[in-house]
Amino acid sequence: MAETKQIVMPGDLLDTSQGKPRNGTYKCGENQFCSSYFGIVQVSDQFLDVVPFTGPYYPRRGDKVIGKVIEVGPSMWVVDINSPYSTLLHMNDTPWRTQSGDIKKYLGPGDYVYAKVMSLNEIKESWITLKDVGLRKLEGGHITSVPAPKVPRIIGKGGSMVNMIKDATETRIVVGQNGLIWIDGTPENVMIAIKAVKMVEMEAHTTGLTDRIQSYLKELKGE
Amino acid sequence: MGTASDIKLIDENGLRIDGRSPTELRPIKIETDVLDRADGSAYIEWGGNKILVAVYGPREAYPKHTQDIEKAIIKARYNMAAFSVDERKRPGPDRRSVEISKVISEALSNAVMVEQFPRAQIDVFIEVLQADAGTRIAGLTAASVALASAGIPMRDLVVGCTAGKIDGQIVLDLGKEEDNFGQADLPMGILAKSGKVVLIQMDGDLSLEEFDKATEMILDAIKRINEIQRQALAGKFISLALERGGE
Known part of the structure; x- marks a missing residue:
């Protein structure tokens, strides 16, 4: 053992x-x-x-997360980042030229964003931002989720695991530190990628996982 | 406690009604992750007790005035199903279940690192499907397993056990008849590793010596029950790892 x-x-x-x-x-x-x-x-x-093995996501400064907009205020969006506490996105922290009152046309309830945790206080209130390279609204694609503690395993050493799944399934994948994963591609390929992600989640605590996922992916694609 | 009666609870061989020795526990079986929707869950069978526990959270506490700016609040809800006892129990909270919910919440608050989640609440639903004496400590034992399987940080696992006095003798883990016709009942909740007491109630009378003997019995039984908890938690992960880890 x-x-x-x-x-x-x-x-x-x-x-x-x-x-x-x-x-x-x-x-x-x-x-x-x-x-x-x-x-x-x-x-x-x-x-x-x-x-x-599992558990909620606790925001940390600098984490890149995927969030779902749940409420639109006059100048802020309330975003659910799969954590015990919801987070806020202020209109000035977006790359768009927003004006107070009409921010709904940029992001509405149900939209997903890939954002960075900007600040965080003692009572776990947090703010996120879209002003950085690669951060954006996620359009199209599918969302799946894994427990936040398993995210490092999904990414793998230097991104090896997620890159392998990307290459094998020809999909675009964005993994948030909070455990939400956005996958875009043809429906068949997305389904294969989701299955592979779920297998990593199930077996995250075992060794030699990368090789096993590789053969699992081949099997799924019928090779 | 209970009604005085001439029922003999201990026979001439020193065995109890169900054939157990004074220091013997009823059979215990715990299963984890039985519910998909809950963040953590457990199912326990302890003698005739059948109890389902679901844990949700931590999540933001509502209504907002219940929030504590410094720590999470644990809301345990102990509920007995209408069909859990011989005669139909009137559904809904009553004096007894409100009390049990309160003591279980407080016991669990001592194990969970509540200070890590300001403003949050953790819901623990304890549903008694079949009752057979000792439901509060069986519920507590299962609740701590459910909390651990939900990935909530805890200082220790909480283990519950009872001892009591029947026919003038101190015995471990009272059964239904012993609870009804015995002279005293002492449920305790204990932190498995540190041995700290987080729940203690007593029904009936015990002398100081009897109390010490009962406590000693419980502390000894805690180790056995904790081992069952650990098996329940680790079981499926170990078997999966054994299956896969060989390469």
């Missing part, structure tokens, strides 16, 4: 000799650290993290 990663439960004592405890841990005594999630232990560059 050397291949599988260590599964921990809330309150489990962590072996801190492997690395400095970081995310998903808390101090539970003198020089003792415990897990705060039900998840797996991950060690990378002297740090030890507990990555939960």
